[in-house]
Amino acid sequence: MESPAASTVASIEPDRTATGIRKIIHVDMDAFFASVEQRDDPSLRGLPVAVGGSSGRGVVAAASYEARKFGVRSAMPSTRAVQLCPNLIFRRPRFDVYRAVSQQIRAVFLHFTPHVEPLSLDEAYLDVTDDVRGIGSATRIAELIRQRIRAETGLTASAGVSYNKFLAKIASDQNKPDGLCVIRPGEGTAFVAALPVRRFHGIGPRGAEKMAKLGIETGADIRAKDLAFLRANFG
Known part of the structure; x- marks a missing residue:
């Protein structure tokens, strides 16, 4: 498997079908576990919440946006x-509840397309190229999905729309x-060129730090390097 740095070089080309450019939506629930806890316990709303173990070797599984402001x-x-x-404020994970909500969200996806690729309980790719509901726009489909998720679960979701999975996932963030x-289509090259490497999926803080030492800070810097250099330094 190529590193995110190497794969970025080829990642802005459109995915095509026999009839044209593919239309991909990436939907990512917002602070999913923590948001479920805040939904179910109104006293937690607006407060910094973490889902996970609170002592010893405990680890944060999810953090609310209020907690993220502190760096959690x-x-x-x-x-x-x-x-x-x-x-x-710590809350123990309730995976049975998260799975049940995830099934609700999956049902929303399937209303709009049978082509759903779950990545986890709280995110998925949707291929809406065929537009089975005749809505006419991938952007409009994404808007309707977000509205329906909020109406049926009381939770918010963010979405990215593009012509391949790589860009759709970046867009959702x-x-x-x-x-x-x-x-x-036509915007991908400029978008990726200006994007800081820390915003690329799969490039963590250590990877971004290593890239900075090699003079790589944006997508344009990645594309300026040849594949041999990227593979030698990042695998």
């Missing part, structure tokens, strides 16, 4: 999270929470 992140040791946010971003 998923996969962070709980002790570190409390250092950053002393008023952090641009206007979080509760946002929508569209990258149209």
